[in-house]
Structure formats: C-alpha cells, structure tokens
Amino acid sequence: MLTPDKNGTLLTTIENKIATVQFGHPASNSFPRVLLDRLTNELTFLSDNPEISVIVLKSEGTGAFCAGASFDELLAVSTLEEGTRFFSGFANLINAMRTCKKIIVGRIHGKAVGGGVGIAAACDYALATSESAIKLSELAIGIGPFVIEPAVSRKIGKMAMSEMALDAHEWKSASWAHQKGLFAKIVNSQEELDKEVVAFSRKLALYNPEALYEIKKVFWEGTAHWDKLLKERAAISGKLVLSDFTKNALIK
Template identity: 30%
Template sequence: MSDKNVLLEISDGVAKITIDNAEKRNPLNVPTVGELIEAFETAQNDDNVLVIVLTGAGDRAFCAGGDLKAGKDGGPFTGDISQPGHFVIRLFTLMETCNKPIIGRINGHAMGGGAGLVCACDIAVMSNTARIATPEVKIGLFPMMIMPQMMRVIPRRRLLEMYITGEPWSAEQALEYGIVNYVTEPDALDAKVAELTDLITARSPSAVRLGKYSYHAMQDMTIEQQFRFAETMLPRIATTEDAREGFSAFLEKRAPEWTGR
C-alpha cells in the first residue's frame, strides 16, 4: 500500500491529481500540500499535459480542509513565523500561475481549505450530493488563507455570509452563486469532466496557455493597463505556429494539427 497522500495519473493529455486519503476525508496538512505542489509542478512542466483535473478519493469528500488532528505538527493553521510564505499559500500561488487549465472534479463535500481549492480551479463540476462550506468560525478561526482565491469567484455578500455563518451550501446553491460551472448526478460526474477535457485537449495548447496567462495578468490591472496589455498579447498569439496552423486549417476546411508552439 502506498504511503502517498496524493496520486498523479497522466494519460491522453490529462493529468489527474487525486487527494488520496478518503478515510480521513482528504484533509490538507504539510505532507499532503507538499505532494500537491509536487504533482502540480510535474503536470505544469510536462509538455504532453494539456489539462489538469483535481479531485478527492472516494465519494464522501473532495477535501475536508485543514487537518485539525495534525495540529502544530503539520496542520495549516500554524507555521514557522520566521519563514515567509505559508505552505498553503505556495500551493494556491502555484495554481494561480499554472498556465494549464485546472478542472475541479468535486466528488464530495468541500470544506474550509477544500472550498478554497474549488475556487482556485478554473472550471468546477460538482456532484449534486456534495456540499461546500467554510466552517472555521465554529472553532474560533477564520478562512484567511483561502480568502484571496474565493474573493475572485464569489460575490461579496454571499462570501461574507458563507464566512460569518459557517453554514454549508448545496451543490445547487454553489451553481447559482457561480462557484461551480456544472452540477451532475454522482454517476455522471466523470462523463461531464471527460466532456470538458476532450474539448480542451482538442483546442490550441498555445492559445489556451497564453490566454490563461493573459487573463490572470490582467485581472488586477486598471482597464487602461488591460487595454495596453491586450494590445501587446494579441500580435504575440497571432504569430504562434498554432495560430498559423489554425488559419490554414480554417481556409482549407480541415481539422488543425496543433504543435502547441
């Protein structure tokens, strides 16, 4: 039996990253986050990977959030104050700067840090039996580490309600509030994720990569800065091999053969 907390499987352009501790509801602690960082770095650096899927083992939990039992020996609520950069923040920074699309396969409950992981993904598909919540206030804490990612996804009043009450939301509410893209029956979850990965792997890798890079670069700029950045990026994308191939394929009425360059 493997002592790994995170599994990485790569096949047909898709890297599937699984938090593999279903017995404890896939919690986050120092070893697990370290393995997640390693898995994302591997997927990011593999030219054959076009899309990343993040999920949890089992069907009860996507991620239960911070490992409360780990405490000072590895939980996310403590850290070495002499060192800059909390390990959870390193993971979210890596996901934020990853230039490959990340799909969250939300197979079960997403609590605390798990809710943050949902929001850190670019696209999310959720089982209709799953719930999402930030219950930290119930134990005298507040969801600091995940706030930057969640503020970018969830409307202000909804997010504050979630944080201050700590009450869970259904998958249907998560869809209504824009936290996830799709909600499915549990047995249809994989089919919907596969539909999305098939669409993405059929698209230009360089266009997706540069497009995601541009989106994240522009999101905190003023509108004037966004205009200037867009002016420089469009000619760059238009001169890639993929763009030339895309134009040729369109004119010749054939399917493009992408190189990713």
C-alpha cells in the first residue's frame, strides 16, 4: 500500500512471514494525522494476517527516523476538539502497536523526536544505529509528551523519562537510550543495522507464532487501561496546543 506524497508514504512488503512497513514524509518523516491513521489501520490489518509472524517498522531515507507530529497541522489546530483529535492519532497508533498480535521490530536508523520516541518505545524490540539520538522537545513548545509517556516510561522508567521530558532542548545519545533499555542493540552504520534487522526478524519468523503472541501479551501486561488513558492524555495536549505560548513557539 502506497499513500500520496502530500500526506506521506506508507509501503508494506511481505516476504518469508515478515511484513516490512515503511512510512515516510518529506518533513523529516513527521506525521500528519492522515499518515498516523493509515499506519494504525495497516498494523491492525496485519495483526490478523495468518501469513505473517513478524512486523518490521521502519522509515524512509537516511536522515531522521521520525520527527514526531506535523508542525503544520499543530499550527492549524483551532479548537479543543481538533487538538484532541490530532493527538488521538498517536494514542491510536500506540494502542494498535500494543495490541497487535505480531511482534514489532523497530528499525531506528536516525534521530527520533517526540512522537518518534514514542513509536520506538512501542516497538517490542528496537534496533538502532549510533546516530539514533532521541529527544522529547514537547515542553519547549508549551505542550508535553503526555500521550507517549506511558510507552516511554514502560521501556526506560519514570526517572529517565522525567529527565528527558525536562531536558526538552537536549538530545540523548543512542548509547544513553541503549543503556536505559529503549534500544536492544546499537550498531555503527545503516548497513549493519539492515543486516541485524534481517537476521533477527528471520529468526523470530521461525518461532511458533502462537508462542510469539502469548509472550507479547506478557510483555504488555497491565496496559489494558491505555485505551482510556491515552485518550485522556490526548485531551491534555489538545488543550495546551491552543495556548499562545505554543502558537508562538511553533512559528519561531
């Protein structure tokens, strides 16, 4: 499936029981709402596909892995309803990743900001390069990483999460992310990353798919309330994005 360029791209290929889902957008692989919805729907569809055992999630190009929310769409938000609806896109995506019946392997080739960090955290296993620095910049623009916080805290803990959130202008290195548990492994180049992703996903695809699903349910125990929680968090962000502080920060 390939989406129009103006809303970004989404392409899925399936081979040897592995579905590779690649998203992209000209603005550093950021997410307009349309692309968020398409990725969410694609993961939901693949979840019930008996022909696949593993999903590899990746993004286009050699630059950023994901720059998070589309600034253009954030600037266009004019009502609480619009703001809540926009941030619900990330809530829906994280919940789709959480409830997906397939193990999701993240290929994090470059920097991740905001929602991009949340996506990496919602992967069941993330492989990255030494260039895969991360940042939660939301407080710097007057909002906060409310929707993605549960996914990030689940991986790296509340204290590391609070450090990132408050250091809103600071990048954390890939090594830091690896030490905290966000990345399972880091390598030196994208070529090495591709080899690692292929080798690991092929190994997983040989396992009993029922066992993979059962162990994934164990990984995500205690998160059933996220359907409600993340929607509540989306409403907080939806309110804050209307503030003069945020509007001014976004146009600077």
